[in-house]
Amino acid sequence: MSATAASASGWRFHRPTAVPAFGTAFGIAVAGLSAIVLIPIIALVLKGADQTWASFAAAAFSPRALAAYRLSFGAAFLAALVNLVMGVLIAWVLVRYRFPGRRLADALIDLPFALPTAVAGVALATICAPNGSVGQVAAAFGIQLAFTPVGVFIALVFIGLPFVVRTVQPVLADLEPEVEEAAALLGASRWRTVTRVVLPAIAPAAMTGFTLAFARAVGEYGSVIFIAGNKPMISEIAPLLIVVQLEQYAYGAAAAIACVMLAASLVLLVISAAMQRRLEREGADR
């Protein structure tokens, strides 16, 4: 009667249920996650720690590394901001209006999820190169897109596009029309209704999408390296710097930079997980 004893003490690992095979499923899940994710990541952290603090800091916080973080985080932040604005706009248009091509546009939103990053990279690099379709136009205004930090930003806007759209869309679709009608009846203008009633309602979803887009963009590699030009201190992103260190067999330095990136990912993961949980709870309440 160990189950009774456990319930009497008030602490139980697994709530009893008629649904079978918890042990097997849990065992496979934990074994798989440990072998594929947990142990390799621990190996990275140990490698990062397997050096003096001075050599860790020399690699992780060198001027070149700091410039790379600035670019990775800065461009990711700006790209996520653009995606926040355009994502809310696109979600609004897709949910609230009917126009020819709407279904196609809706389906295309997921393209950055499905298109391999290297393909996106060569395509964007070609488009933005000084003789490319968009690059030519920008060159006429004296702006160079490809092989500059602007190119990094463009690639990150591309890969982050779906996140805000896809988090805002369902919330916007579930919004009660009565709320907006009430605002209108109380004399609010359409603009005031949208900014004071609709936007606050979708703000949590939009911020969740923003965080997800930012987290994804910080670590992005494939779509960026083709367009960035990869000049140290100028257009070299942090993941590329890891690869550069690795190619010079500087494993400790690569691990040190990777540890910094991993720490940032963990922080963003915790934030976005909390935001997503809140969003799901609110969704269940509606």
Added chain:
Amino acid sequence: MRLAADTRPALRDPSGIAWLLIAAALAWILLLLVLPLATVLWEALHKGLPRFLEAVKEPDTLASIRLTLLVAAIAVPVNLVLGVAMAWAIAKHEFRGRAMLTALIDLPISVSPVVSGLVFVLLFGAQGWLGPWLQERDIKIIFALPGMVLATIFVTLPYVARTLIPIMRRQGVDEEEAAATLGAGAWTTLARVSLPNAGLALLYGVLLTNARAMGEFGAVSVVSGSIRGETNTMPLHVEILHNEYDEVGAFSVAALLALLAVVTLVLKVWLERRMQARAGVGG
């Protein structure tokens, strides 16, 4: 589907503004999504179909296609089993630390692909923790197929579980409990009740896993060493050809991958419509 604004004038935006917003959204989609896709196809085909086919039939390209299919053929089934097990434990059971396990599943999505590859180099590479032990036994993992498969499994681990968990949770455990009460074993319950109920979501999860497995670049690039014709998957081959200024070659391989993405999107739309239809009938 009818729009609320059709019958509720208070929700109607001034039509000038509505069209302006539609135009802005479509212009953005055209510039950011359609233009890259069209560029890939144009660059691959503008010198003629024969030139495209010639590029695809090049031995190194064929080798990269074979390797990509092989890696996906191993990684996708592994992630199918792991994903179903994780979803079963998390969606159908209550246990301590469930939130932590859920967060752990998401980890590969938020980690940089380069870091995802690096962890395996540090574990199995010549300078890695297990490197000397593996070398003694002449087992090659890094710069070889096992490393590429491991990195691909790491990167695509979350997708089956993430698509299954929400729908499995929504469906509750009533039917599973009924099956168990009627004497069904675990396997019967899973194969006859839970998975058919979540069938379309499962299919979508596999589809997404496959698309990401075949398209993974960063993680695989770190562990593979990109040896032409040997450890070179299609995305890596795109990079090699691009660096050699073989634009038609690079874009021909890229076009094949873009085709994979388009097929994935089409199937996704089809699956979503089936799911909506089923939900409409069921509830």
